[in-house]
Amino acid sequence: MRQDWLGNTVTTSSDATVAGINDFVEGFLAYENKAASILKAVEEEPDSCLANAYAAMFYMFLESKDAPGLARPFIEKAQAAAAGASRREQMTTAIVRAWVDGDVAKTIKLSHQALEEFPRDLAIVKQAQYHHFNLGNCAGMLAVAEQVIDHNADIPYMHGLAAFGYEQCHLLKDAEASAWKAVEMKRKEPWAHHALAHVMITQGRINEGVEFLTDVSKTWVDLNSFMLTHNWWHLSLNYINLGRYQDALRLYDERIWGVWKEYSQDQIGAVSLLMRLELVGADVGNRWQELGTYLKPRVDDFVQPFLTMQYVYGLARAGLPEADQLMQNLRAFSAKTPALTREAWGDVCIVACEGLLAHARGDFETAFRKMTLAIPRILEIGGSHAQRALFHQILLDSTIKTGRYSQAQQMLEAERAYDPNSVPANTALVNVYQNLGLNREAAKAQARISTIN
Incomplete structure (x- = not known):
């Protein structure tokens, strides 16, 4: 028996296996590329239960329809070796097995059970938070952290x-x-x-x-590409609020799009940034067309509603027929989803995708009606507050473009409550107040923009 860097026991006599496991766990927590060292560890000790379970987990984070198939050989090897492994390693194997099998409810339940016995198992903490996050279960995210924080x-x-x-x-x-x-x-x-x-x-x-x-x-x-591009993406959101649209576009070109163009999170980061820039009137050139070529394989790739909603918008803005193919496939898929996520897919995601597709194609009335239905339950599709704010912005844009100015005024002033001088919000308010005949308020909004510029 050995120990990992957190003090958890590892069934192995190999220093190389322990090193690979340590690289995976810390790399996973730190979002570092060294997490991929787990693949070398299973090559060197192919009968390691824990290394194989972690390798399967590594592949599941690809967030693609191919991920379970890539993970399955490793989780099967982990199961074959489980009889000679420790209880923690057996529980880790069961947790990942449930995920590979698509039973996220079981994955979460087993994770919380495992952490009662092994609170220093931070890889399990991290993946449990990930699943809660994807379900929109914010309280669950905090609960799993509070369950173990005193031990860590x-x-x-x-x-x-x-x-x-x-x-x-x-x-x-x-x-x-x-x-x-x-x-x-x-x-x-x-x-x-x-x-x-x-x-x-x-x-x-x-x-x-x-x-x-x-x-x-x-x-x-x-x-790794997600953490690197995503933190730059967050900086770009600040630039947009300041009206620095060219700086945000520069980050898109230099930091956000291009690290791993085939990866889900890199793709949705790019889609959402282009969406936000177009919503504030920035010209994104031919970037949709280049991005769209990488979204084509997503037409039948339904891992998370949050991802699918952005894939369909990107395909539509790129002018690709795959947007309609995705919608057709989505309707068929939603009828056979697990009970845990059935409503998120069928009642929220499909309606939102219909609204997003309409908005991308300039049908703002349909976009308004569909997004009005979806937004009250948008939490269920997962993603963070900052990420889901994009869908509120689509509704706001549709509200303005269909002439519902009184409603738009309420939405914009509520937004200004936390960012009074937001350039996009105040720019929109100038237009809204002018259309409402409130010229003094329009002048105030214009003056707020001037203080930033």
């Missing part, structure tokens, strides 16, 4: 995990305190940087967000 106070990544759970529960003071604690313990803690980015933009601390993210970006080295 010495680990900076634990405080980053807690910070994001707090933030998604709108407990911003606690989120910020936890995130800063993580950063104080380890400056290169990109998930804590990410949590702080959420807090700052939610509270309208836009300039502070730009300064902070620009500063800590110096530490974003050897990160």
Whole structure:
């Protein structure tokens, strides 16, 4: 028996296997490329239960229809070796097996059970939070962090995990305190940087967000494509709020699109940024067409509603017929989804996709009606508050473009409550107030823009 870097036992006599497992767990928590070392570990010790279970987990994070097939040989090897493994390793194998089989409810249940016995198993904590996140279960994200945090106070990544759970529960003071604690313990803690980015933009601390993210970006080295591109994506949101649209486009070209163009998270980061830029009137050129070529394989790739909604919009804006193929396939898929996610797919995702497709093609009346139905339940499709805000913006844009100015005024002023000087919000308000005959209010909105520019 050996121990990993967190003190958990590992059934092996191989230093190389332990090193690969350590690289995976810390790389997973830190979003570093070294997590891929687990694949070398299973080559060197093909009968390792834990290494194979982690290799299967590694492939499941591809977030594609192909992921279970890639993961299955490894989880089967883990199961074959489980009889000679420790209880923790057996439980890890059962957790990943349930995920590979598509039983996320069982995955979550087993994860919480395992953490009662093995609270230092932070790989299980991280993947449990991931599943809660994808279900829109913000309280579940926080619950799994609070379940084990007292056992992991010495680990900076634990405080980053807690910070994001707090933030998604709108407990911003606690989120910020936890995130800063993580950063104080380890400056290169990109998930804590990410949590702080959420807090700052939610509270309208836009300039502070730009300064902070620009500063800590110096530490974003050897990160996987998701974390690297996503934290730059957060900086781009601040630029958009400041009216710095060309800076946001520059980040798209230089930092956000191009690291791993085939990966789900890189694709939706690109889609959502182009959407946001077009919504504020920026010209994105031919970027949709180039992005669309990488979205074509997603026509029958239904892993998460949140992903699918952005795939369909990107395909439509690229002018590709695959957008309609995706919708046809989605309707067939939604009829056979697991009970846990059936309503999210059938009652929320399909309606939202119909609205998004309509908006992408300029049918703003249909977009308004469909998004009005979807938005009250949009939490169910997963994603973060900042990410889902995009769908609220689609509804807002449709509201304005269908001449519902009184309704749009309410939406925009509610948005301004946390970011009073937002350039996009105030620019839209100038138009809205002029159409409502409220010229003094339009002038005030214009003056607020002038203070930024």
